[in-house]
Each structure stands twice: as structure tokens, then as C-alpha cells.
Amino acid sequence: MLTVQNMTDLKGKKVIVRVDFNVPLKNGTIRDDSRIVAAIKTIEELQKKEARIILLSHLGKIKHKEAPEVIEEQKKKNDLAPVAVRLGELLASPVKFSKETTGEEVKRAVDELQDGEVILLQNTRYEKGEEKNDLELSKKWAKLADAFVMDAFGSAHRAHASTYGIPEILKAEGKPVAIGYLVEKEVENLSRCVEVKPEDRPYLAILGGFKISDKIKVIDSLLKKCDKILIGGAMAYTFAKALGYTIGISPCEDDQLDYARKCLIEAKGRIILPIDSVCTDAFDPEQRKSIITTENQNIPENMEGMDIGPKTQALFASEISKAKMIFWNGPMGVFEQAEFTKGTIAVCKAISLLKDAFTVCGGGDSSAAVKQFGYTEKFSHVSTGGGAALEMIENEGHLPGIDIIR
Ligand code: ADP
Ligand code: MG
Numbered sequence: 001m002l003t004v005q006n007m008t009d010l011k012g013k014k015v016i017v018r019v020d021f022n023v024p025l026k027n028g029t030i031r032d033d034s035r036i037v038a039a040i041k042t043i044e045e046l047q048k049k050e051a052r053i054i055l056l057s058h059l060g061k062i063k064h065k066e067a068p069e070v071i072e073e074q075k076k077k078n079d080l081a082p083v084a085v086r087l088g089e090l091l092a093s094p095v096k097f098s099k100e101t102t103g104e105e106v107k108r109a110v111d112e113l114q115d116g117e118v119i120l121l122q123n124t125r126y127e128k129g130e131e132k133n134d135l136e137l138s139k140k141w142a143k144l145a146d147a148f149v150m151d152a153f154g155s156a157h158r159a160h161a162s163t164y165g166i167p168e169i170l171k172a173e174g175k176p177v178a179i180g181y182l183v184e185k186e187v188e189n190l191s192r193c194v195e196v197k198p199e200d201r202p203y204l205a206i207l208g209g210f211k212i213s214d215k216i217k218v219i220d221s222l223l224k225k226c227d228k229i230l231i232g233g234a235m236a237y238t239f240a241k242a243l244g245y246t247i248g249i250s251p252c253e254d255d256q257l258d259y260a261r262k263c264l265i266e267a268k269g270r271i272i273l274p275i276d277s278v279c280t281d282a283f284d285p286e287q288r289k290s291i292i293t294t295e296n297q298n299i300p301e302n303m304e305g306m307d308i309g310p311k312t313q314a315l316f317a318s319e320i321s322k323a324k325m326i327f328w329n330g331p332m333g334v335f336e337q338a339e340f341t342k343g344t345i346a347v348c349k350a351i352s353l354l355k356d357a358f359t360v361c362g363g364g365d366s367s368a369a370v371k372q373f374g375y376t377e378k379f380s381h382v383s384t385g386g387g388a389a390l391e392m393i394e395n396e397g398h399l400p401g402i403d404i405i406r
Pocket of ligand 1: 251
């Protein structure tokens, strides 16, 4: 795959860069700028090559089926203007901003760009055709540019006009399409978890989070590849019920019991489930009367499992200590509540003690938990793309927004 680093003859050329500036905003203030920071390296590389840089990103959701006044409200909420300001500060060079996504004003602004200059266009999702990969919209954007760089890993699992339509057209016209630094790093690290080399075994997967039904394809894929799978989080209770343990009022997907049984049979003892749980009578802290730790797999009536218990933490830590490669998705408990962070922290800690293992965390909440508990630096890689990282594992390393570049 062509990378931004290997692109040549870009002086004076217009390059569209699809970035992921989908930052958390509150009343127009950016609460976390890490996604902007993550794009800097690619933008600076293009500035060094004296390209004229056109940035495209989505921000939030805009439901085009709603009433016009609702759409206007959503557009106002998801205006990219503050991002252009922050980007300018980070690059220490001015960043232009276009309030429009397409049209005459955009064309004019792009034509006025000087070598090394940067313009950010308004939120791609202002356009109805973006999520439909509308051909006319893709053509309008593609016409603006001589080349395309994909650096929005978090959007690479979506075949939208800005992630798929544009590179498809430019490629057909024989123009260069490439991946940026961020995508390159994600692909490199996540591919290693998909094409497993002998030296990366034992390969351990750690799964948690909320629903089995969201992750069936990930579980299937990891079952084929991994030597062992540790399962915690809410999804562990469906597995526990499938094995005949009592789970009280813990979250359970009864329609996934057969699937859980199928996995357990296929795994032939390679799936390891919690052997104790931290439980409560109420999920809501305001209504809560008690928190207990069970002695074994069974959860009392009228109690729900909220985290893995201390025996499980030790068991999981011991399995982690033997691994050469780890892929982790899904927190071990309700880590948003202080009382139930211990399981997830124990996994972070056990991973942090590994000396020469290759360790990856992928998933929106899992990556947020690793960051929150201060363990990001201890992992070989913490993915920036929630859904995209999981789909990469599910689809044997393939994502539409990357395959079109390949
Ligand atoms: P990711 O985004 O990393 O893929 P998920 O979205 O699948 O992870 O799951 C994260 C959510 O799962 C968190 O909000 C967490 O509170 C919840 N969760 C984990 N364990 C439990 C549990 N025992 N009961 C209820 N919710 C849980
Ligand atoms: Mg999530």
C-alpha cells in the first residue's frame, strides 16, 4: 500500500485527507483533542511535501430523515469550526475553514490555497449523500483533488462517500491514493493479531463488555485463532447460565444461550470464565443497599454481577503472564462506577507486567478504560478506532476504507 511517507511530487498538488476529527464537543468546546493530535503527523508530512491540503471529517450524527428544524439543530451542534481553530494551534500555522462542504465557495477556497496550506471543510455528514456513498457527492469532492490520503481509521469500516467514494474515483483516474501514518500504525498492529505467527503464541484473547450479540463475529474469529480466551464483563453471565450456574438478575441474553453453548463446545476447554463475581442488588448507586463478593460461579437470587471477583482477577493474571500476544476487547465490569473498576484494572496491571509480549487493546470503552486508568503506555498498541478495530479482527484484516486504497 502506498503510504503518505512514500508519496512523491506533491508540490502544489491538492490532496484530500480524510481524517477522524469526531471529537467530543460540549457547547462548542472540545473536551478531548486526541483525535486532532493523532492526525498531525500526516498533515505535517504533506506540508513538508508542499501539498495543498484539504481536510474532510465527519462529526457526530445528523439524521437527514428528521424535520428541517431538527436537522438544523443537529448541524449547529456538530459544527467543525472549533476543530479548525484547535488544529491551527497544534500545527502552529493558520488553518482555513469552509462553512460549506461542497459548492462554489469551496472550489474558490481550494483554488486559493498556497503550497503547504491547510483547509478544513465543514462536517461531511452535513451532506445527505455521505453515508449513502452517493456517487454525485463523491464526484464533487474528487474533482477538488489530485490525490487522496486515508487517515481516519475510526471511519475505515464504513464505505461512505468521503472514505470510499472519493478514493474509488481518484484511483480509477490513475491518481495516487495512500494511507496516512495513523492508519498505517493501526493496520500494522491489528494485522498482527489476525495473521498469527508461531512466535506470537500462546495467543490470548480477553473479552468482556456488554453484549455477546454485538461481538459474535469477533468471538468466532478469535476462537479460531487464539490458544485461550478469557471472558469477563456482562457477557460472561450468558456463558455461565449456559453452563447451568445461577446468575441472579445479571444481564443475560437468553437468545444467545445456544450460541454460548456452541462456543464452549468448539473451544474444548480454551474458554475461561469467571470463578467469582462482585455483585449488587441495584445497578443504580442511589438505590443500592449492598455489594458482595461471591465464593464461586453462582450469583444469588436478586443480585447482579458487576465485576469479576478477586479469585478471577488472580486466575486471569496468571493466564496473562503466560501469553506472548494479547488482544483485549471489553471491560471486565462496570468500570464507570468506582466500586467495579478492580477487575478491569487487574487486567491492565497484569498486562503491564509482561516483558516481551505483543499487547493490543481495541474497542471504544476498553480503550477509554485503559486510558482512564493510565495504562496506555504499557500496551504495544491501544487502538483509536472502536468499531473499526473490532471489524478488522472480524474480517481478517479487511476494512472497506483501507481495501479501496490497497
Ligand atoms: P467496547 O466498547 O470496548 O467494545 P462494550 O461496548 O461491549 O465494550 O462494553 C462496555 C460496557 O459494558 C461498559 O459500559 C460497561 O459498563 C459494560 N459492562 C461491563 N461489565 C458489565 C456488567 N457486569 N454489567 C453491566 N454492564 C457491564
Ligand atoms: Mg462500547
